Amino acid sequence: MSGTRDPAVRQSPAVRATGSDTDTLLQTDGVTKRFGGFTAIDGIDFGVNTAELRCLIGPNGAGKSTLLKLITGQHSVTDGEVYYRGEGITDLLPHERVDRGIGMKFQVPSVFDDLTAAGNLRLPLQRVVTNGDLAARVQEALDRVGLSDRADTHASELSHGEQQHLEIGMAVALDPDLLLLDEPVAGLSMEERNDIADLVTALNGDGIAFVVIEHDIDFVARIADEVTVLHQGAVFREGPIEQIRTDEKVRRIYLGGD
Ligand code: ADP
Ligand code: MG
Helix, strand or coil, X not given: CCCCCCCCCCECHHHHHHCCCCCEEEEEEEEEEEECXXXXXXXXXXXXXXXXXXXXXXCCCCCHHHHHHHHHXXXXXXXXXXXXXCEECCCCCHHHHHHHCEEEECCCCCCCCCCEHHXXXXXXHHXXXXXXXXXXXXXXXXXXXXXXXXXXXXXXXXXHHHHHHHHHHHHHCCCCCEEEEEXXXXXXXXXXXXXXXXXXXXXXXXXXEEEEECCCHHHHHHHCCEEEEEECCEEXXXXXXXXXXXXXXXXXXXXXXX
16 A cells, blocks of 8 residues: 655654654544544544554443544544544545555444355455456455355355454455454354454464454453553553453453443
């Protein structure tokens, strides 16, 4: 993803301060989202470095899904800016953000049951592969998420775990530099969770940065180094998983206190 270098483009505070050599891939600057009178996201500064694997945790209603939707453009911000590669993307449409290299797997399943695994992967690819080999790109995506032998199986006949691999594949097919996953292992067995952990770790090893929302702290510990804890629409804690895991105040917000 090249990104223009138009001087009129708004630059993130990090880029203004240090030039474009910064390692920061994504940065939100005072991002706020209100739904009517309710503030779901309250002035969040959240950053992700190139090829980082970050987990986002917090109790139900903390604002995790909303924050990801502000990054993808599914929701517009009420206030603040979103920067990607140092450039303001706050006013870009969701598909324009995808074209810049931001991929997302939503909390709600989005594979088409009536299509095969290959057919599902063709959907995002046919928009961008205009004069290349579509079949080769589909095959490559199948390989990357370990579904080569399931290419011709209808999505409805895939296991729950395989469907999650397929959904991740639909985002990976577009070659993202940042992939946002909203609860990718919800409802999966232990074995399926381990498979997703291996997949995410492998894709991260290929250079894709991740933000993963997850409740299962053992899963988080398996994949993440740094963890961000959201609570009531704000960043409550940020740090290495070992530190977050033993933080008494983090434990308490999960139990419902303040
Ligand atoms: P999480 O993913 O951390 O469980 P969400 O981001 O889904 O939390 O929601 C954060 C808060 O914003 C919740 O109180 C939720 O009810 C509210 N909210 C989310 N989306 C909307 C919406 N479209 N309209 C009104 N309120 C919303
Ligand atoms: Mg959510």
